[in-house]
Amino acid sequence: MNYSSKLIEEAVQAFSALPSIGKKTALRLVLHLVKTEPGMTERLGEALLNMRRNIQFCRECHHLSDGPQCQICSDRRRDRSLLCVVEGIRDVMAIEETGQYKGLYHVLGGIISPLEGVGPEALQIDSLLQRVAVGEITEIIMAVSPTIEGETTIFYLSRQLKEYPIRVSTIARGVSFGGELEYADELTLGRSIMARVPYKSEGS
Amino acid sequence: MNYSSKLIEEAVQAFSALPSIGKKTALRLVLHLVKTEPGMTERLGEALLNMRRNIQFCRECHHLSDGPQCQICSDRRRDRSLLCVVEGIRDVMAIEETGQYKGLYHVLGGIISPLEGVGPEALQIDSLLQRVAVGEITEIIMAVSPTIEGETTIFYLSRQLKEYPIRVSTIARGVSFGGELEYADELTLGRSIMARVPYKSEGS
Numbered sequence: 001m002n003y004s005s006k007l008i009e010e011a012v013q014a015f016s017a018l019p020s021i022g023k024k025t026a027l028r029l030v031l032h033l034v035k036t037e038p039g040m041t042e043r044l045g046e047a048l049l050n051m052r053r054n055i056q057f058c059r060e061c062h063h064l065s066d067g068p069q070c071q072i073c074s075d076r077r078r079d080r081s082l083l084c085v086v087e088g089i090r091d092v093m094a095i096e097e098t099g100q101y102k103g104l105y106h107v108l109g110g111i112i113s114p115l116e117g118v119g120p121e122a123l124q125i126d127s128l129l130q131r132v133a134v135g136e137i138t139e140i141i142m143a144v145s146p147t148i149e150g151e152t153t154i155f156y157l158s159r160q161l162k163e164y165p166i167r168v169s170t171i172a173r174g175v176s177f178g179g180e181l182e183y184a185d186e187l188t189l190g191r192s193i194m195a196r197v198p199y200k201s202e203g204s
Numbered sequence: 205m206n207y208s209s210k211l212i213e214e215a216v217q218a219f220s221a222l223p224s225i226g227k228k229t230a231l232r233l234v235l236h237l238v239k240t241e242p243g244m245t246e247r248l249g250e251a252l253l254n255m256r257r258n259i260q261f262c263r264e265c266h267h268l269s270d271g272p273q274c275q276i277c278s279d280r281r282r283d284r285s286l287l288c289v290v291e292g293i294r295d296v297m298a299i300e301e302t303g304q305y306k307g308l309y310h311v312l313g314g315i316i317s318p319l320e321g322v323g324p325e326a327l328q329i330d331s332l333l334q335r336v337a338v339g340e341i342t343e344i345i346m347a348v349s350p351t352i353e354g355e356t357t358i359f360y361l362s363r364q365l366k367e368y369p370i371r372v373s374t375i376a377r378g379v380s381f382g383g384e385l386e387y388a389d390e391l392t393l394g395r396s397i398m399a400r401v402p403y404k405s406e407g408s
Contacts, residue, residue: 017248038256051212
């Protein structure tokens, strides 16, 4: 497309390099920035540059961090005996959003997937074992996607962790809250019957 | 949402201030930038800041421009006797994209719309009359949307231009090329019959 302006063309090209943003969307966003007050573009440009130049990965859990240690690891109110192992950064955000978990995290940075050539050595497993070796952790919760790769990763990790005096658990799997039973897939429904739990009424 | 990082939070907030970009999409874009090489974020941030700080409006046609005069107005190969009047910047880009038009443009910056409180004084009409008064222009093409507001704008402009020795034309309206006749709206179809043109075979 002919934008009649190098400045516009460069901005459109930089925007459309982002996933799911095509040339037309990019142009719409750029023309929006041209129309609004300059402060909006300044905030966006500065926020992106500042973020990318200063973002780090936490030396403990490998979550995104503004400094060498992330907000979660440096929060003294959190339960340091509980460690939740997740695949990626977005999983930490999703679990934090629930407000239910008060322990620490460990971000593997992926999942064991022989088909995609991802072996254990590509993941943050050594640093997980080092954290466990310190002795403060008593339980590890595997919060990994319930797929074949996830199960493989849990199996591998549980073998590595066998020699340490800790409990290893996985997040509960079953039918979603508010989900219609007839729309649950067979595997989930079948397993949720096999893994049934004793009924406790709210009042008890 | 709790991003556990001020840097991420600010980048997500700046992104989601853009139209049609929600918090989830913004987070996906920011995490994409974190994963890719820093140069990509640098290019995006710098391109946006550079664009917004240096973009101008052409002093002749009011199109976007890298300098006081836009690429189109400063192109000496273009026909300076033809002037195409459009509503906005995107219309210039759309017409340029066709590669069919070699004259100049005039961007009104809107359309007369009494319902939305846009009167002629809000548009670039004085500067249009000044350009016409110079005497180089012999034809003005009204390339405005075929709506009631568009027709009103064309009517108003044609009256203002009456005293000058120029032809005023509008872009042809009718059934789209490649469009199925039965799906054309009644008004378009009716008018395209009334405004029928003599048949010329390709060979003649």
